[in-house]
Amino acid sequence: MRKMKWSLTSVCLFLALIVLAAGSVIPQAAAAEEKFKVAFIYVGAVGDAGWTYAHDLGRKFLEKQIPNVETSYVESVPEGADSERVLAELAEKGNKVIFATSFGYMDPVQKVAARYPNVVFMHCSGFKTSKNAGTYFGRDYQGRYLSGIVAGKYTKKNLIGYVAAYPIPEVIRGINSFTLGVQSVNPKVKVKVVWTNTWYDPTAEKEAAKSLLNAGADLIAMHQDTPAAMQAAQEKGAYGISYDSDMRSFAPKAVLTGPVWNWGPYYVKTVKSVMDGTWKSGQYWGGLSSGIIDIGPYGSMVSESVKKLVAAKRNVLMKDEGYVFAGPIKDQSGKIKVAKGKRLTDAEMLSIDWFVQGVEGNIPK
Incomplete structure (x- = not known):
């Protein structure tokens, strides 16, 4: 039987090969875990x-x-x-x-x-x-419009307060689409806007809501980042339309529904x-x-008839993205901004800087 003889050089070479082999495996494993x-x-x-x-x-x-x-x-x-x-x-x-x-x-x-x-x-x-x-x-304006339908059905004083963050197209577009939704079921309603000039300031949001409630509003809508305006509505015994997420747990007696993001x-x-x-x-x-935008869950006070009304309009919006801003639409002064048979383009919606008729308040420059 032949005996294998190992020289010092052979052993070193063998060990080097083992190290190289191991080295080739370790980076691959690390790469897999990266x-x-x-x-x-x-x-x-x-x-x-x-x-x-x-x-x-x-x-x-x-x-x-x-x-x-x-x-x-x-x-x-x-x-x-x-x-x-x-x-x-x-x-x-x-x-x-x-x-x-x-x-x-x-x-x-x-x-x-x-x-x-x-x-x-x-x-x-x-x-x-x-x-x-x-x-x-x-397309936030779609969720806003649907929530406006609910608001229009639940205001008794026909005055809705809107707590708004900054006068940028995103916020202006939301106010307009909400108002158009309200007016689709209740043309007598006015939407009064107060600006906070902040996204996140619970104190300022709550105070703005209180000022609107003291001015006669019996329902509060909002474009802010916290439930503070909804809590102000509940404390006053008023209803609210929230935004961003399901805020019912923060003001269960006030929140009717609101647009939500996914x-x-x-x-x-x-x-x-x-x-x-x-x-x-x-x-x-x-x-x-x-699915990125929708109308959120309803409060227990919202009737089945209102839910069905919103569901029917939601089906329309699912198929027709431009429905909300279809003419005729007038601005605050009564001037026709969107003629009958016309619609705002995406570019016009994304740069909108005017209020529709029925909105009370100014857009700061």
Whole structure:
């Protein structure tokens, strides 16, 4: 029987081969475990029970649907220089996709995107795009219109108060579509607007709602990030139309319903497209048919007849995205802004700067 003889050189060579083999396996295992990093930047706190809360639900949904995705977020980031700094920090941390979830992040997104061409930036509700920065939003006016139908059926004084954040097209469009929904079932109603000039300030929101209730409104609608306006309505024995998420638990005796956001499926679709290399910059504006926007659950006080009325109109909007802003539509002065047989285009809706007839209040310049 032949005996195998090992020289010192042979042993060293054998050990080296083992190390090389092991070395080739370890990086592959690490690569398999490497997470695809996605970040979110929020203007409010995740506990606001409204706008930011809804986006954060979408973030959590994303992580559950794509296990290889690791998400992070930075909350309560002011719009402006602070947001530019945070966006850059998130890009430096290796995030491949960054979702900026407030209108005021628009210019900072463009600046930072230019510095990080290999990162995809998605800006919510804005209108500026670049090669690696797109925009996304939902046709909020559809949910607003449907909630207006409910409000029109439940006001007795024919005066509805509207607590509004900033005089930007997004908010103006919401006020107009809500008012058109109200007037579709109750043409006598007026919608009175008070501006807070803040997205997240529970105290200011509540005080604005109180001022409207003291002025005679018996129902409060809102474009704010917290349930404070709804709580003011309940304290006064009035009804409310909430926004962003289901706010019934915060004011169960007041909240009739309200438009709600479902960002999760869109976040999943977008991140998957980046991961598989099919993402392209553009402007996304999905409606009821996409599921990104809808009317939320109803309060116990809403009748079946009103629910059926809304359901019927919802079916119309599912098939006709331009229905809400179909003419004839007059502005506050009585001037025809949309002629009979005409409709506002997407570009006109996204830049709207006038109130429809029936709205009381001014749009600050």
